[in-house]
Amino acid sequence: MPKLFIKNMVCKRCIIAVEHELQKLDLKASHIELGEVTLQENPNLLQKANLEKALSKIGFELIDDRKSRIIEKIKNTIIVLVHQQNNHAKLNLSDLLSEELHQDYSYLSNLFSEIEGITIEKYFIAQKIERVKELLVYDELSLSEIANLLNYSSVAYLSNQFKKTTGLTPSHFKQVKTNKRKPLDEV
Incomplete structure (x- = not known):
């Protein structure tokens, strides 16, 4: 087919x-x-x-080209993992991507960095931060519950990564209503 x-x-x-x-x-x-x-x-x-x-x-x-298909498959796998499965994977990211794409992770990582200009890990973090923003805006879960949901080792680690990426603490982000989430295809 x-x-x-x-x-x-x-x-x-x-x-x-x-x-x-x-x-x-x-x-x-x-x-x-x-x-x-x-x-x-x-x-x-x-x-x-x-x-x-x-x-x-x-x-x-x-x-149409093979490399672009691989990049898109990497992005979509990460998006599903973060936004639909809430990062509850049994494997680590490199193993998951290697398994999903039937390719060596070092090849995938080098290709992604070459084409996208960022590492797979940075893309993964950007997606997680967008998911955290979404959950903060919904205001239904505590920061501790969000950290647990997205497989962060601690609230402090989530907060540090959030601040490093956005320039704001999660609590300050919640207070500032002018912060908008990016569309996922722009992350």
């Missing part, structure tokens, strides 16, 4: 949006996940061009 790789899919709503565009173009998907669509049939050139145009209008992009 043919696969399409799509850049900037970061949440369940992205999956719904892509699914909607596929339906409008009468393209049948057997499976859709972040960054990847498995179609039942190969699209013809006109369908693919129309899909590219439709996806572009809503902020997505078809990816």
Whole structure:
């Protein structure tokens, strides 16, 4: 079955949006996940061009080259881990990525740094901080509960990492209502 790789899919709503565009173009998907669509049939050139145009209008992009697909898969794996699974992985990040992508972690790490200009670890931390911001804005969990939920070893470690990344303490961030979270595709 043919696969399409799509850049900037970061949440369940992205999956719904892509699914909607596929339906409008009468393209049948057997499976859709972040960054990847498995179609039942190969699209013809006109369908693919129309899909590219439709996806572009809503902020997505078809990816054709192998390296970009790997980078997108790394990002999507981290996003799912942090934002949907709350970082409760049984493996450490390097093992998880190696297992998910069937690649040596040093290759993935070097490729990610080369293409993105930051390390996988810094990207992972940025995603965790965005999740912390989200949870702080919801104001339903204590900082201790957030630290536990996101697998931080302590509240102090979370606070230090938060301050280093944002310039604010978590409590000060909560007080300042002008702080906005970044869209996940901009982290």
